[in-house]
Amino acid sequence: MTHDHPHDPQHEVPRDPVSGRELTCRDICDFVMAYLDGELPEREQAIFAAHLRLCRQCVSYLEGYKTTIQLARQSHETNPCAALPPVPDDLVKAILAARKARE
């Protein structure tokens, strides 16, 4: 299938160093975590970066991936002003009764 992918024809298409196969967006997606964690071998890291220079979709995907992690973290940061609902009285009583039962 011919794919109209916005790679710059002036640049060499990044390829898998072992198989010689063209590195695809799917590969980028599969290895994005290893790329961000710096766990890819140096050569694969460079090929990954080369794909990103040529593919704006994957750049956008990478940014979205990083933003997702940040949003997840920030969504659970403590807001000291936020009022949490109290523990229901019957549950407080059940917890204290369970403690007594275990004594």
Place this chain on the structure above:
Amino acid sequence: MSIMSMPEPAAARLTGEAALVARLQAGDDGAYEELVRLHGPAMTAVIRRYLPSESDAHDALQDAFLSAFKAIDRFEGAAGLGTWLHRIAVNAALMKLRTRRRKPETPIEDLLPKFLEDGHRDLAGPAWTPTPDRIAEDEETRHAVREAIRQLPESFRTVLLLRDIEEKSTEETAELLGLTVANVKTRLHRARQALGELLSRRFGKDVP
């Protein structure tokens, strides 16, 4: 404040935490009730991340407090009572997840990226509307992100919570969940991808 810590009730931390611990260690019944009322709300919030069901969360909260009561004599105060109870609450939630009957999970595949036959994309990824800076000030958006996390299948959500929210290492997460390191990595990656898709449906727009 670190995201690892739960909100320390400030007054208690500054003026009475040591006194409260001393009363607990002396077996004062009133101190136990005070502990539950003071720290129970934050512990419940932590537990509900893992156990959306109220009834499961209440069971886990009770288990957490019973563990804390049992261990209070060994509490030395270095980390603060809130941080200590937070860790106990997470462990109680994980134990509840392990022991309760598992429900069938929604497949995560529908939330993973799609590609053309040649492995390339046919659409650009999401362009995020709320920036991370903005979300920090917007409780409504933070709530929407928490809701999206809650929608993830349990086995993926748990890994994401431990790695990205609790900031535990891959190895520690693997040990807590009885998974291999490779399995934790795979689940974390898929959980982030699926969360990204849910957030892009809620906030994103296609890049023109």
